[in-house]
Amino acid sequence: MTDETPEEMEEVQQNLRAEFLGRASVEGFGLRKREISVMTRMSTDIVDVLDALVELEIFKSRSEAVAALIERAIYSRKTLFTEIRSQASDIKKKREAARHLAQATIQAMKEETESEE
Numbered sequence: 682m683t684d685e686t687p688e689e690m691e692e693v694q695q696n697l698r699a700e701f702l703g704r705a706s707v708e709g710f711g712l713r714k715r716e717i718s719v720m721t722r723m724s725t726d727i728v729d730v731l732d733a734l735v736e737l738e739i740f741k742s743r744s745e746a747v748a749a750l751i752e753r754a755i756y757s758r759k760t761l762f763t764e765i766r767s768q769a770s771d772i773k774k775k776r777e778a779a780r781h782l783a784q785a786t787i788q789a790m791k792e793e794t795e796s797e798e
Contacts, residue, residue, distance in 0.1 A: 698739045
């Protein structure tokens with residue numbers, strides 16, 4: 682049993698969380714509004730670590746731990762992931778343009794065939 686007050690325990694937990702994530706200089710990190718649920722399968726070893734973090738009250742849930750750790754990983758390489766998003770957007774635009782061109786070509790071929798009949 683500990684002699685720490687609930688406020689002191691909360692501060693210790695927040696400090697552990699900040700140290701664990703290496704985010705002391707980034708206010709609000711891991712506290713962004715989360716709107717989209719993502720299902721994933723993980724190994725038992727990883728889930729055991731998540732459960733330990735929840736047991737230590739560093740995170741409130743597995744979901745919160747996973748979200749915070751993924752955010753940390755992505756934001757620590759923000760420039761790289763910004764470029765990845767940009768290139769993915771360019772690829773999507775080119776794929777859509779190619780799809781429209783293919784549809785127009787097929788339509789033109791269909792119309793030529795019908796006019797020959």
